[in-house]
Amino acid sequence: MNWNDSQQASDKEIQLELMEMGKFPRHIAIIMDGNGRWAVEKNMPRIAGHKEGIESVRDIVKACSQLGVQYLTLYAFSIENWKRPMSEVSGLMKLLEHYLRQEIDELNANGVRLRAIGKINSLPKVVQKLLKDSEVRTKDNQGLNLTLALSYSGRWDLVRAVQMIGLDIRRGKISPEDINEDLFASYLQTHDLPDADLMVRTSGEMRLSNFLLWEMAYGEIYISNKYWPEFRRDDIYAALSNYLQRERRYGKTSLQIANEKQNVSEESYLQRVFNAFKKS
Numbered sequence: 001m002n003w004n005d006s007q008q009a010s011d012k013e014i015q016l017e018l019m020e021m022g023k024f025p026r027h028i029a030i031i032m033d034g035n036g037r038w039a040v041e042k043n044m045p046r047i048a049g050h051k052e053g054i055e056s057v058r059d060i061v062k063a064c065s066q067l068g069v070q071y072l073t074l075y076a077f078s079i080e081n082w083k084r085p086m087s088e089v090s091g092l093m094k095l096l097e098h099y100l101r102q103e104i105d106e107l108n109a110n111g112v113r114l115r116a117i118g119k120i121n122s123l124p125k126v127v128q129k130l131l132k133d134s135e136v137r138t139k140d141n142q143g144l145n146l147t148l149a150l151s152y153s154g155r156w157d158l159v160r161a162v163q164m165i166g167l168d169i170r171r172g173k174i175s176p177e178d179i180n181e182d183l184f185a186s187y188l189q190t191h192d193l194p195d196a197d198l199m200v201r202t203s204g205e206m207r208l209s210n211f212l213l214w215e216m217a218y219g220e221i222y223i224s225n226k227y228w229p230e231f232r233r234d235d236i237y238a239a240l241s242n243y244l245q246r247e248r249r250y251g252k253t254s255l256q257i258a259n260e261k262q263n264v265s266e267e268s269y270l271q272r273v274f275n276a277f278k279k280s
């Protein structure tokens with residue numbers, strides 16, 4: 001199914017309004033929280049919450065792709081989540097397997113590039129294979145970069161990067177003086193992704209929970225009170241609208257940011273005049 005052809009006109013209109021509001025975040029990261037509570041409140045088993053959570057994944061991936069968001073990273077399973085009851089863990093792995101089997105054709109047909117970050121070799125072999133196949137199949141796609149964080153934790157990735165840097169120093173490939181922020185980031189599993197601009201967390205909780213610790217250094221945080229299974233495209237639109245009204249200062253003052261914007265628009269005006277002059 002082509003996602004753009006099947007889109008409702010009213011939804012397209014909302015998306016166009018958002019696009020006119022300003023510069024979209026390049027990279028959105030989501031902590032999909034509250035599946036268990038959603039199910040328990042409905043007297044259902046926790047796994048039913050994860051199942052319904054997949055419907056939200058479908059809708060949000062589609063909406064982000066339609067909006068032209070470049071990178072979307074979903075925290076689907078943390079290293080700490082292995083401590084949950086065996087039945088919930090195996091239920092989640094089954095759902096993941098089902099999702100990959102069922103969705104990959106549609107994702108691929110809509111230009112999505114799928115990748116995974118985390119301790120992938122700790123996942124069931126069948127999931128590892130599906131992930132590998134999906135990565136290979138979608139590697140040349142030019143649309144949304146969808147990254148699933150699976151058996152992932154930010155501290156684990158940071159420690160792993162330090163270990164690999166240590167090994168490369170021992171092998172003589174680099175020296176300690178070469179280490180700077182860019183070099184360090186190139187050793188992270190997220191080295192192919194830009195820093196996160198916006199992190200959304202559902203269910204009203206206000207924590208990073210070990211997600212993208214390095215990559216969120218200057219990212220904006222948006223908390224939704226909805227449980228993940230209730231979080232759908234209108235909610236990501238609300239998050240984006242909120243983000244687009246913020247001022248990102250990166251440690252500078254408001255005045256500096258305003259001057260920079262002014263300079264950019266003056267520069268592009270001068271460029272336009274220059275181009276017109278060259279053509280005449």
Ligand code: FPP
Nearest residue numbers: 032033034035036037050053054076096099
């Ligand atoms: C957190 O809610 C959610 C998870 C640990 C799993 C998220 C997984 C999915 C949405 C389904 C699989 C994902 C993909 C990408 C196919 P919780 O269980 O911690 O909720 P609680 O805080 O209410 O207990």
